[in-house]
Amino acid sequence: MGDIKWACTERLNSDPMVDVSVQNISKTYDEGTVKALSGISFEVEKGELFGIVGPDGAGKTTLFRILVTLLLADAGEAMVNGSDVVKDYKEIRSKVGYMPGKFSLYQDLSVEENLKFFASIFGTTVEENYHLVKDIYVQLEPFKRRRAGALSGGMKQKLALCCALIHRPEVLFLDEPTTGVDTVSRKEFWEMLKRLKSEGITILVSTPYMDEATLCERIALVQEGQIMSIDTPDGIIARYPDQLFAIKSDNMSGLLRDLRAHPEVASAFSFGEYHHITFTDKQKIAEGASSFLATLSHHNLEMHTITPTVEDCFIQLMSHDGR
Amino acid sequence: MDAKNIVISAQDLTKQFGDFTAVDQITFEVYGGEIFGFLGANGAGKTTAMRMLCGLSKPSGGKASVAGFDIYREPEQIKRNIGYMSQKFSLYEDLTIKENIQFFGGIYGLSDRVLKEKSTDLIQQLGLAEHAHTLVGSLPLGWKQKLAFSVAIIHQPSIVFLDEPTGGVDPITRRQFWDLIYEAADQGITIFVTTHYMDEAEYCNRISMMVDGKIAALDSPTALKQEFAAETMDDVFFQLARQAKRKSD
Numbered sequence: 001m002g003d004i005k006w007a008c009t010e011r012l013n014s015d016p017m018v019d020v021s022v023q024n025i026s027k028t029y030d031e032g033t034v035k036a037l038s039g040i041s042f043e044v045e046k047g048e049l050f051g052i053v054g055p056d057g058a059g060k061t062t063l064f065r066i067l068v069t070l071l072l073a074d075a076g077e078a079m080v081n082g083s084d085v086v087k088d089y090k091e092i093r094s095k096v097g098y099m100p101g102k103f104s105l106y107q108d109l110s111v112e113e114n115l116k117f118f119a120s121i122f123g124t125t126v127e128e129n130y131h132l133v134k135d136i137y138v139q140l141e142p143f144k145r146r147r148a149g150a151l152s153g154g155m156k157q158k159l160a161l162c163c164a165l166i167h168r169p170e171v172l173f174l175d176e177p178t179t180g181v182d183t184v185s186r187k188e189f190w191e192m193l194k195r196l197k198s199e200g201i202t203i204l205v206s207t208p209y210m211d212e213a214t215l216c217e218r219i220a221l222v223q224e225g226q227i228m229s230i231d232t233p234d235g236i237i238a239r240y241p242d243q244l245f246a247i248k249s250d251n252m253s254g255l256l257r258d259l260r261a262h263p264e265v266a267s268a269f270s271f272g273e274y275h276h277i278t279f280t281d282k283q284k285i286a287e288g289a290s291s292f293l294a295t296l297s298h299h300n301l302e303m304h305t306i307t308p309t310v311e312d313c314f315i316q317l318m319s320h321d322g323r
Numbered sequence: 324m325d326a327k328n329i330v331i332s333a334q335d336l337t338k339q340f341g342d343f344t345a346v347d348q349i350t351f352e353v354y355g356g357e358i359f360g361f362l363g364a365n366g367a368g369k370t371t372a373m374r375m376l377c378g379l380s381k382p383s384g385g386k387a388s389v390a391g392f393d394i395y396r397e398p399e400q401i402k403r404n405i406g407y408m409s410q411k412f413s414l415y416e417d418l419t420i421k422e423n424i425q426f427f428g429g430i431y432g433l434s435d436r437v438l439k440e441k442s443t444d445l446i447q448q449l450g451l452a453e454h455a456h457t458l459v460g461s462l463p464l465g466w467k468q469k470l471a472f473s474v475a476i477i478h479q480p481s482i483v484f485l486d487e488p489t490g491g492v493d494p495i496t497r498r499q500f501w502d503l504i505y506e507a508a509d510q511g512i513t514i515f516v517t518t519h520y521m522d523e524a525e526y527c528n529r530i531s532m533m534v535d536g537k538i539a540a541l542d543s544p545t546a547l548k549q550e551f552a553a554e555t556m557d558d559v560f561f562q563l564a565r566q567a568k569r570k571s572d
Contacts, residue, residue: 180519182363183564184560208490208491270526273544315494315495
């Protein structure tokens with residue numbers, strides 16, 4: 001056992017491009033009855049923007065807490081920026097920035113005091129790394145004497161990001177930074193992440209929003225403590241096993257019922273304006289969709305082939321897992 | 324959808340906090356059996372408006388009635404005659420499925436006899452008969468959601484308010500939840516729903532979009548996309564929310 005462990009650590013350290021390495025990490029709660037993570041493994045390269053995409057309860061927060069050394073795994077190993085999350089936890093704490101999903105700053109310190117506090121406990125000053133947080137902090141500046149607890153949700157989030165960045169971390173962990181945030185603010189937040197990435201900071205970000213997956217360089221799709229797929233967003237989409245069609249009619253809820261009951265339809269899910277469907281017999285549908293459409297008694301039917309989204313892939317992988 | 328049956332009617336509804344106007348003279352109607360999407364950026368005034376419509380907050384000005392009751396004079400009647408569900412406040416995790424149904428049914432004033440019948444039927448319909456005595460905390464998220472929704476409409480309200488009911492939920496469960504919404508709407512229950520998922524905006528009959536405390540647009544998804552020359556609802560939302568002068572919190 002000792003040999004294997006040594007060999008493993010050696011291999012991980014030997015690749016200078018790997019900044020985060022996770023090997024067979026498992027974690028259970030409540031004396032093993034709740035499985036949060038079931039043997040997951042992946043690597044993140046230096047300077048990469050890596051997304052952990054999955055719903056509530058997928059294990060995203062547990063994973064982040066293990067990687068920032070706030071929680072011990074039951075089994076498995078992990079390295080962050082060349083340090084082991086168990087043995088070298090002190091080094092890791094000074095090298096990572098962590099923005100938890102739940103607001104965790106000092107509510108009764110002001111905006112300015114929080115930022116100064118985080119800079120000083122990491123042995124630096126606000127001035128030294130101000131360029132990193134400048135774009136975000138200027139939006140907070142009008143409220144710098146306001147207590148953090150009295151800030152609105154969007155402002156709290158911006159302050160939390162500043163505090164996680166002020167010591168110029170090597171690796172930044174952002175746990176669901178955009179949950180509950182509207183699409184406009186979400187877009188702004190992702191623009192901010194791209195700028196940080198250009199500074200060479202490795203970023204791990206978790207999100208339940210599938211549409212954000214395409215903004216990452218690589219993503220892991222997670223569900224119930226397991227990774228279903230890891231790749232670039234394009235790579236994940238390219239692996240979608242079927243030809244996907246978009247279909248609509250005048251009566252969308254009726255159409256969905258009819259499609260689900262149709263013997264030639266393998267899967268049917270609503271996707272906004274259209275339903276996305278796959279067929280049991282790919283050959284037959286390739287020869288002509290009109291005979292299929294004739295079997296549906298709907299008005300203004302329209303159907304065309306489409307490229308799957310990451311959400312289509314997620315649904316396909318979940319269904320494949322036997323749900 | 325029945326345009327003659329008006330379930331919500333708001334006229335110049337306004338709420339001020341000091342010199343800040345959170346909701347600024349909004350006027351709209353919601354019809355019986357309609358799925359009405361109530362959208363807007365963070366800080367646009369959605370929550371404040373919704374609290375007034377639920378009888379939880381007194382307006383500073385304007386008029387409104389919900390389910391036939393006046394929001395100034397009859398807030399208690401409103402609370403009794405609407406359903407409400409959010410992801411944050413839904414069920415008691417340390418009560419069983421049956422206990423939760425009985426608790427909420429009791430709060431809504433159902434008699435013991437009706438409640439007994441209802442809870443058996445509901446548990447049966449949800450396919451949870453074997454789990455009636457399981458603590459809600461240990462249920463999968465999808466089940467909890469279905470139960471929370473069923474409990475929110477256990478007293479057969481004419482309207483149910485859903486505040487981001489699908490946040491953080493996996494894509495299959497999210498869609499199953501919308502199946503429930505359609506079913507309820509088919510039974511004539513009006514649905515008033517907020518969401519950050521723009522594909523869900525497409526599932527609504529009509530959508531209102533709040534910007535800086537005002538209703539900046541209100542129409543069907545198709546008409547809105549036409550009006551804004553947009554491919555998707557995401558684009559409509561983006562064009563509207565970008566006009567906001569009030570800093571999004």
